[in-house]
Amino acid sequence: MRLKSFQAQTLTVHAGSAGDSLYGGIVNPIYPAAAYDYVEEVRYPRYFNTPNQKAVVEKMVALEQGEDGLVFSSGMAAIMTSMLAVLKQGDHVLFQHDLYGGTHYAAVNALNRYGIAYSMADVSDLKTFAAALRPNTRLMYIETPSNPLMKITDVAGVARLARKKGILTMIDNTFASPVNQQPITLGIDIVAHSGTKYIGGHSDLCCGVVVTSKKLTEQIRQSALIFGGSLDAQTCWLVERSLKTMVLRVQQQNENALAIARALEKEPRIRAVFYPGLKDHPGHRIARRQMPGGFGGMLSFEVKGNAETFLKRLALIKRAISLGGVESTATLPVKTSHAKLTAAERQAVGISDRLVRLSVGIEDAGDLIRDIQQAL
Ligand SMILES: Cc1ncc(COP(=O)(O)O)c(C=O)c1O
Structure with missing residues (x-):
């Protein structure tokens, strides 16, 4: 049976959890190694390709129905690394105006310093949102349900608008969780999570996840290995364990x-x-x-x-x-x-x-x- 044909409840348990080939244990071992033989693949925690990192990514990719992804040391690392990977000096980002406070703070205080312009617009009316686009808009960024007023953004509507104009879309899917909402199936390009929330689920770890296409994952990974916000094996293992429930x-x-x-x-x-x-x-x-x-x-x-x-x-x-x-x-x-x-x-x-x-x-x-x- 192909993994893709399974429902979320099966995927959370089985995707990425191949078990222990050495002793036949049915759960993945923790692989804490920060140094690997490099003949087959250059593996390193900050290259985002160690076994425990990949296990988390496989589960999240299956749930979000994307192609590939990365696990980060925090939600903000996931969000900012992804944004800075797809943006360059002179670009413009359009945010919905009601954002998580940390993302709002980062937009207001960080982006301008890199020569990236931004604006924030009401997305409850797509025409108002579209009116805020500029010729140099490279990314549209949304968050739904929004924090803290639970406003709902029409995800498919935003994705359609962006595709028509050749603009990338990114969503913070933290509040919904992949159980309730799969934005990639609605046409969104990049899905980010603060895994500290529903993915971890027990208020005892901090992590972030991004799921997107293979091409964009590679582009984000190139920035991620420069910024360095990778997640350690033990926390990855806890995240994988949490995802099962x-x-x-x-x-x-x-x-x-x-x-x-x-x-x-x-x-x-x-x-x-x-x-x-x-x-x-x-x-x-x-x-x-x-x-x-x-x-x-x-x-x-x-x-x-x-x-x-x-x-x-x-x-x-x-x-x-x-x-x-x-x-x-x-x-x-x-x-x-x-x-x-x-x-x-x-x-x-x-x-x-x-x-x-x-x-x-x-x-x-x-x-x-x-x-x-x-x-x-
Ligand atoms: C909706 C949302 N996005 C992103 C973040 C940032 O995540 P982290 O604290 O894991 O960096 C948070 C944190 O509260 C959040 O609530």
Whole structure:
């Protein structure tokens, strides 16, 4: 049977996990070597071609339905290395305006220093997004669902627009995870992840992944071996282990998040709930089409009272940055992911001081809802 014919739940377990040919063990060994015989292939951790790195990549490539990819030491290493690999001085990048705070910060503070221009535009209306294109636009960069307001970008629409004009597309697929959304099947060129989130899934490692075509992987690898953001064998092995349970984790997180969003909609002490699985979410129709696996484990809501007090009162849900772990965590974007934005920039993307972002874990949904209700 060909690997490609299997479903995600089978691929997460078996792709890239050939086992141990020396002793017949059914899991991949950890190969910590940083020095290899070079006769067959010049193998080296910073060349992104050691056995444990390749095992992670094989699983991710199978899940994202790409051709090849690379695993990095962090999500930002994956994102910035890929961008700088396909861009050069004089190019322009068009970003959707609501981005993960770290990517926003990198765009504003790093790209201009390399002579790369950028702009940010509202992608909820594709015509507005298209109007921001310039003759030298080389890359369109999107993120959906977006952080922290869970706005939905029409992935296929952006890909169509870019292809017509010969522009590359890149997406941050962290929030959706490959379980819920496969952007390459929708026409996107480069898919990046902060693997620190759903891919790692246990809040105990940091990594990044890029999946794309063979040609672009080689182009990105040439930059990656200069910038050097490779991942060590032990962490790769943990990532591979985590990926085997990702479908189960994310399915539970999808179900929990939907149950919580529906319960919070009825709460009089909550002003608004942002979750693409809710029928009245503005992106619901598109999300249903482009997220066949589910709407994800991330949601946000605005409380009517003091958000900091609310967070302090949570007993089960932990106050913590990052997301995608088996344990539920909450943050105030104004203090965390979007703290580096000015108040005006936050206002422009609709992030208020009362906004709470929730990363839903795999606990019992009823327990989580009761915790939120008592804190309110
Ligand atoms: C959506 C998104 N993209 C990228 C990143 C950056 O990933 P990392 O922290 O692994 O570098 C994060 C981190 O929070 C994120 O939330």
